[in-house]
Amino acid sequence: MLQKISAFVFLLIVWFIFAGKISVDVLIIGSAASLLVTLFFSDMLFREVHRRLPWYHYLRKLALILLFIPVFFYEAVTAALKVSKHVFEKNPSFNPGIVKVKTELTDITGLSLLANLITLTPGTLTLDYDRSEKAYYIHWIDVETVEEAELKKKIIARFERWVGVIFR
């Protein structure tokens, strides 16, 4: 029930932002549309939690997510500059390859979020996740090393700690 209510409220807020004004007719149409979506797809937006944490844990998670945004943009800009450097070379000289990187995360939301973050950073691209070996297959534009610990440090260690703390 809490899942459905939170999905409804979230959708209504998004509807108000996209409508651009707060008035009664927007509220009526928006609540009808949000109710329809909530009835069918509410389990896709928020998950039911099984073990309850004290309330300050959620506050801490929210603060960590807000702190993570500038860290992510810093990493993304430095990686984008690294890729842009290859564009202006006379003959683009790099060594693309596909490497296998093991991870320690187990939570399914954290795993998919980490894969999306790796793909969002220019220069690395997640191809697949191996469930039995807990490893990502990552296409890397310029393979610098094949040693496992070095790989891990260079590609995913900068995000894995944050995601591991936020989604545990």
Next chain:
Amino acid sequence: MPIRLIISYFLMGTGSAFAVVTVLGLLRFPDVYTRIHAGAVVLTISAVLVTMGTAIYVWNFFLSAKIVLIGIFFLFSNPMATHAIARASYKRQIALPKEYEIDAYSDYLGRDD
């Protein structure tokens, strides 16, 4: 000129510069996967910088919130699309990387080459 406009022009200009870099990369890089990397630059950095710049430029709560939501939608949809394109073109053998020295994924799929 207020400082808000200077910040927004700076953000939009940086985003456009990255977009130009992306086009050059798409034209110059050798194969499908490296070109996808060049495309990731435009969607992550350039689109987000331009949306942030326009959100600061209009400086109206509802309009800025709408533009920020569009930027968040870019951040959600970009990795899914690039991942799907790359994985499909590898698994269906549409564009196989021939000259890669390090290729752990072909071992996983059980191919010899």
